[in-house]
Amino acid sequence: MTKPTAKEIRMMARVADLPVDDEAATRVANSICPAFDAFAPIAGSLPFDLEPAMYVLAQMTKVSK
Numbered sequence: 877m878t879k880p881t882a883k884e885i886r887m888m889a890r891v892a893d894l895p896v897d898d899e900a901a902t903r904v905a906n907s908i909c910p911a912f913d914a915f916a917p918i919a920g921s922l923p924f925d926l927e928p929a930m931y932v933l934a935q936m937t938k939v940s941k
Contacts, residue, residue: 878912879905879908879909879912879913880905880908880912881905882898882901882902882904882905883901884905885901885902885904885905886898886901889901
């Protein structure tokens with residue numbers, strides 16, 4: 877798990893069809909870096925996916941009992 881750069885944030889936003897300028901991408905990259913630092917000791921050992929898009933998919937999926 878690596879910290880995303882502003883360039884990577886812009887690319888991810890472009891894929892999601894969201895307009896993000898250079899300043900906003902830099903702010904996003906700087907604001908999420910502490911979370912990456914906090915999870916670094918356990919990176920790769922969690923039994924679930926932390927990718928944000930999967931959160932929406934999980935919310936939209938009906939769970940059968």
